[in-house]
Amino acid sequence: MKDSLQNIELIERYFDNEMSEEEKVRFHESMKSDLELKHLFDREKLLINTVKFGAAKKTLEFLKDLDQSLPQVEEQSNKSRFMFAEKWSYYVAAAAVIGILVAAGVFLMKPISATPENLYAEYFEPFPNPFGSAKRGGTVDAKAEAFQAYENKDFEKASLLFSDMLKKESDPGVLFLLGNANLAAGKTNEAKANFTNLINNFDDLDTQAKWYLSLCYLREGEIESAREVLVELSESENPYATKARELLEKVN
């Protein structure tokens, strides 16, 4: 079907919010009698909704990736579901499992001492790429290339590209990802500088930066410094408090 130029212009003005309320009313009125206009309008609405849906799905994927890296939230037991007998057998089974775990724990824990390097490896996971994948064909700009490198775990490349981005424009989010890329690439001192810069000079992402800074210290074997940051994190209400307390116990 051929698109009438005049109709397309009208539709674009409608969806780009360039019409006054009065014009919008007239536009809706015209659609009642102009079937071609109505068809073009429905098609435009479908295409725009498809764009929005695709973008929202990318954000949803980012949230799902992020969720995977966070501590598990335990299911809450629903007491009413259990009858007394079931409860009894449940307690017996639980006691047996706990007994086995304690015995195994005593046996297993003794010879292993958690080194700071081991703890770092256990707890470090790069922050998920919040900007989604850029590999959808066509030209890819420098920013998209940086995020793509990060997503592909090419941390050396991501580090270089993020540094270039920061030379042009200061951005706490990019600085945070640069710190992650450096830490993942083994450039711990650079990562430390990135996170310290974020904590001292920006208002954003302090908590996250502190968590990753503590991991930098652990990796370098600077236990006292790691402990100091972890204590700070564990004493306030933040998403890393539980993990910080857990890690602090292991460090101690």
Added chain:
Amino acid sequence: MSDNHIIEQIRRGGQVELGFVYEQYRSEFLHWITREYQCSVEDGKDIYQIVILIFHDNVKSGKLVHLVSSIKTYLFGIGKNVVKENMRKARRQTPINQEKWLKEYLIDDAEPAPIEEDVFATAKKALEKLGQPCQKLIELFYYEKKSMEEISSILNYKNAETAKNQKCKCMARLRKIFEQEMTNTTITTIS
């Protein structure tokens, strides 16, 4: 970092800050929703992710600029509405279907027409074929709700006027690809 500061950062496109909000209230929200509505943690997570997307959308569209209460209260409020709405639509308490929810939420007009799945699939295919930077441009405009000035700076166009021209060209291309795909689908169906 104050709540209103976080909102401002998210409005400017701060995805890391959105992740921060997600982490900050996740545990409390999941404990609350699993207790209040007797759902599993996994179903609670699906609801929480929809809640965060709605929060994100409200920030970007300018519906939420300054909070009277706190982000936490705001998120829990959205959570309650999402659960009620889900129960109303499904007529009973069922796990939320995220894709269906997103589609219905994004079509926010007064006279919603049901989307035919095959037509929607064709539109998705056309969008994939459109490629970059067109895809990014129209996404920034229609989903991120960025102004033409902001888009010209993000995508390195000369000025807002150039960005607007490019956007019109991209949409014209998308319409054309969509019509071609529709014709191909019809021919395939007939033969």
